[in-house]
Amino acid sequence: MRIKYFFITILLLVLVIPNTVLAVEQKPTINFFWGEGCPHCTQEEFFLQQLVQTEPDVIINRFEVFNNRDNAKLLDQVAEQLNVSANGVPVTIIGSNYQIGYLNDQTTGTWIKQQLAICRQQSCSDAVSQFTQPPETKPRVDSEPNFISLPLFGQVDTSQISLGALTLIIGFLDGFNPCAMWTLILLISLLLGIESKKRRWLLGLAFLSSSAIVYYLFLAAWLNIFMFLGMIMIIRMAIGLVALLAGYLNLRSWQQQRTGCEAKDEEKKKATYQRLRVILSKNNIALALLGIVLLGAAVNMVELLCSAGLPAIYTQLLAQANLSTGQYYWYLFWYIIFYMLDDLIVFSVAMIVLKPIGVSGKYSLWVKLIGGVLMVLLGLIMIFQPSLLMFG
Amino acid sequence: MKIIKIGAIWCPTCLIMREVWEKIQKKYPQLIIEDCDIDEHPERKEQYQIIEYPTYLFVNDQDQELERLSGDVDEREILIRINKYL
Numbered sequence: 405m406r407i408k409y410f411f412i413t414i415l416l417l418v419l420v421i422p423n424t425v426l427a428v429e430q431k432p433t434i435n436f437f438w439g440e441g442c443p444h445c446t447q448e449e450f451f452l453q454q455l456v457q458t459e460p461d462v463i464i465n466r467f468e469v470f471n472n473r474d475n476a477k478l479l480d481q482v483a484e485q486l487n488v489s490a491n492g493v494p495v496t497i498i499g500s501n502y503q504i505g506y507l508n509d510q511t512t513g514t515w516i517k518q519q520l521a522i523c524r525q526q527s528c529s530d531a532v533s534q535f536t537q538p539p540e541t542k543p544r545v546d547s548e549p550n551f552i553s554l555p556l557f558g559q560v561d562t563s564q565i566s567l568g569a570l571t572l573i574i575g576f577l578d579g580f581n582p583c584a585m586w587t588l589i590l591l592i593s594l595l596l597g598i599e600s601k602k603r604r605w606l607l608g609l610a611f612l613s614s615s616a617i618v619y620y621l622f623l624a625a626w627l628n629i630f631m632f633l634g635m636i637m638i639i640r641m642a643i644g645l646v647a648l649l650a651g652y653l654n655l656r657s658w659q660q661q662r663t664g665c666e667a668k669d670e671e672k673k674k675a676t677y678q679r680l681r682v683i684l685s686k687n688n689i690a691l692a693l694l695g696i697v698l699l700g701a702a703v704n705m706v707e708l709l710c711s712a713g714l715p716a717i718y719t720q721l722l723a724q725a726n727l728s729t730g731q732y733y734w735y736l737f738w739y740i741i742f743y744m745l746d747d748l749i750v751f752s753v754a755m756i757v758l759k760p761i762g763v764s765g766k767y768s769l770w771v772k773l774i775g776g777v778l779m780v781l782l783g784l785i786m787i788f789q790p791s792l793l794m795f796g
Numbered sequence: 797m798k799i800i801k802i803g804a805i806w807c808p809t810c811l812i813m814r815e816v817w818e819k820i821q822k823k824y825p826q827l828i829i830e831d832c833d834i835d836e837h838p839e840r841k842e843q844y845q846i847i848e849y850p851t852y853l854f855v856n857d858q859d860q861e862l863e864r865l866s867g868d869v870d871e872r873e874i875l876i877r878i879n880k881y882l
Binding site: 534585586589590593622628662663665666667670674676677759764 | 804805806807808810811812814823835836838841846847848849850851854866867868869
């Protein structure tokens with residue numbers, strides 16, 4: 405009987421002790437693979453910083469993969485072992501479970517907490533530790549924003565001033581987009597042939613409003629695409645290359661010193677002009693308004709291609725910023741305001757002086773030069789030093 | 797000497813330059829200025845090897861091109877050419 409109890413006790417000890425020892429020795433570990441300049445990684449880093457305050461026993465191993473080849477290789481090894489294709493970051497591995505991407509604290513954050521709870525209850529074999537000992541580096545996070553006090557504005561976060569300035573500059577330069585100006589000046593010349601002042605203003609403002617709304621929607625769509633894909637390094641590199649190409653095209657156009665209308669696609673341009681004439685000649689104001697709104701929308705769809713990358717660059721930069729949802733759309737709103745500013749001025753002045761005016765070709769050349777230099781700089785920074793463009 | 801203005805009704809730069817040419821015509825009423833709409837005379841694009849609108853050709857009495865200006869041009873620049881060839 406005693407022997408029987410002895411064996412049972414030994415068996416229980418064999419079953420219980422190793423787990424107890426493991427539970428004591430193995431703290432829950434998060435392996436966090438991140439990339440410099442990746443917005444979703446920054447979001448997760450914020451979450452992890454808060455997490456360790458409430459759950460101090462958690463160990464976080466951080467691996468930067470964009471600039472550190474060893475870490476990138478490690479990610480490949482672990483991904484191969486887990487039989488997963490890790491094309492983007494962040495990649496979070498807890499035990500042998502993983503999550504690619506970081507949606508928000510409620511979804512991915514909750515998953516992390518659940519995995520940690522599981523690892524506390526039962527031992528988790530760490531899929532990463534067998535390959536290496538992790539380096540301790542963190543994504544760049546300004547946990548304490550710098551505030552300055554400005555008259556009228558009150559407390560202003562300095563890290564967001566640069567994003568605001570960039571919004572102003574890029575939006576304004578984009579506004580000089582030749583396609584936008586081209587249609588507006590033609591519209592003005594035709595509107596001046598209409599006798600009723602009220603009708604002139606109504607149709608002109610309807611065109612500008614529909615242009616602004618459609619452009620805003622397109623920017624919002626770009627933003628959402630980049631928010632979703634922003635974690636993939638290749639997308640950031642591709643946008644950087646687009647910026648370089650667009651910058652080169654602008655600088656080439658500046659160097660050619662052409663201030664007129666390119667002798668190309670004459671038939672298409674003539675057709676747009678004829679369409680404008682037909683719309684404006686409609687007696688029924690509702691039909692004319694509908695036509696002008698649709699034309700404004702169509703022109704702005706083409707403009708996205710015409711503006712040679714500025715909206716793509718801006719929305720990619722915005723997606724990288726760590727902002728609340730409302731702030732993203734607020735910045736887009738200001739972008740549109742600056743984008744439309746020159747159009748509004750040109751339209752209003754023309755309607756007041758009753759003459760078709762436009763922005764001088766020489767100013768357009770300056771815009772091309774400044775825009776070209778800016779795009780090349782942004783492209784280079786996006787490719788080689790993306791962290792410089794992380795705001796907020 | 798005469799000036800051939802090659803432009804298009806749908807080209808905003810041509811529209812904007814219209815005022816400059818009205819002033820010039822007032823200053824030089826004897827100057828022969830020929831307007832050419834490219835939509836009506838598409839063959840002129842090849843003939844004069846036009847790469848942008850508007851293009852202003854300064855031609856002599858034998859229809860030989862003396863000089864050309866194109867795009868958004870200052871009134872002063874045009875007057876310099878007129879005084880040179882008149």
